[in-house]
Amino acid sequence: MKLSKPRGTRDFLPEDTKRRRNVENILRGVVKNWGFEEIITPTFETLDLFTLKSGEGIIGELYNFTDKGNRDMTLRPELTAPVMRMYVNEMQARQRPIKLFYFENCFRYERPQKGRFREFWQFGVELIGSSKADADAEVIALAYKMLEAVGIKGDLHINNLGVIRNLLSVLETEQQSRIMRLVDKKDYTGLEEYLEEINAPSELRVKLQRLIELTGNDAIEEARKLIGDIPEINDYQKLIELLEAYGIEYTIDFGIARGLDYYTGAVFEIYAEGLGAQNQVCGGGSYQLIKLFGGGDVPSTGFGLGFDRIMEVCEIEPEESSSVAIIAKDSTRLEAIKVANELRQHVPVYVDIMKRNFKAQMSYANYIEASHSIIVGEKELEEGKLTLKDMKSGDQELLTIEDIIVKLTA
């Protein structure tokens, strides 16, 4: 074969596309009912949007290019930054909260592996304008419910970075960032070495090491004992109470972190089984990006769902709906087109365009899994009727087109 698709991209055949659209629409249905509205941003953006958010280091992972005006551009690797850019550009005067969602493809120049492609789809939500635990809870619960709606029982881990940031606040900003990155990577030996290197106070060291290993139901109380009655723990407590009210299952996990400074409070990740090394299907949290992009001091919370990974484990199949193959003879082909015109107001219709004989048309109807075939033959037309055949049962009856429409749309 001479032409092939670019590495890490995929073709979606009709069957694949049908499955994907079905799941996509289920997810859309859920977010819409939570009051979120869909937006679309450009497929490519200026390079600095992403370097500003994530640092120069990400350039190696980007599909970037210079356009004919010598501007540095890139295909978007994610959608949080574009959405925040959109907000800063044209939505700052709107009353808050602003509840947005998107479903778009993203591009990253990475080594493909299971659940990781160079072109992939993200379904994401951004809730702009509230720093309250209520906003965090709504977003987290929504992520959970979306996965539930497509039959995925995710393992949800939550944390509030405010607690660890409070603990680290005595250190220099640079040191704090470095520590957050190490915690995020779960590189605990590296963390120990670094704490040694900067000669961190031994009390802080012990507290930190114990804190990031706290998980489970009593974790908050233990953290309170460890660090004291700080406001961040109370916020965390509020979040838990709200999540209980939403009726979702979660695991408190002080080990969840983010390597970037603009994450402020709540963070969460959802894992699913059956995905190999890339088992995270959702990641999110509250962040402060708008200020970084030159807007006001507006807090946000959001998440991204890895749609391709969802499809990997999701077993939902589209519902079967009725479709019709019209079987005609040479002498009735023109009449068949008229019948097709009528029926196409209601259901998908196939008409032979291969000049096939009667039997071959029937065979094709079977192949495409049409629920019904309709025989437009001389005998039928003489009576002003058509034969409707149920392809599953094989039963057939002579009916008027009106009766057929009633039957098919029932």
Add this chain to the structure above:
RNA sequence: GCCGGGGUAGGGUAGCGGUUAUCCUGUAGCCCUGUGGAGGCUACGAUUCGAGUUCGAUUCUCGGUCCCGGCCCCA
């Protein structure tokens, strides 16, 4: 960027120095000009690419490429 395992018709496979490159499935047509899913017959269709070793490479060696899994990374 790194480490493994792989690429033979559209899909699934056999062959592992010399074959008309095997078989299944598929697609098209016919048997069968108003009834599909079965059967029979016929046709279509492949050695990932490039170099090397050899009289001769699908088979051995090296490199590229793509696929699969993992590391790194994961905004």
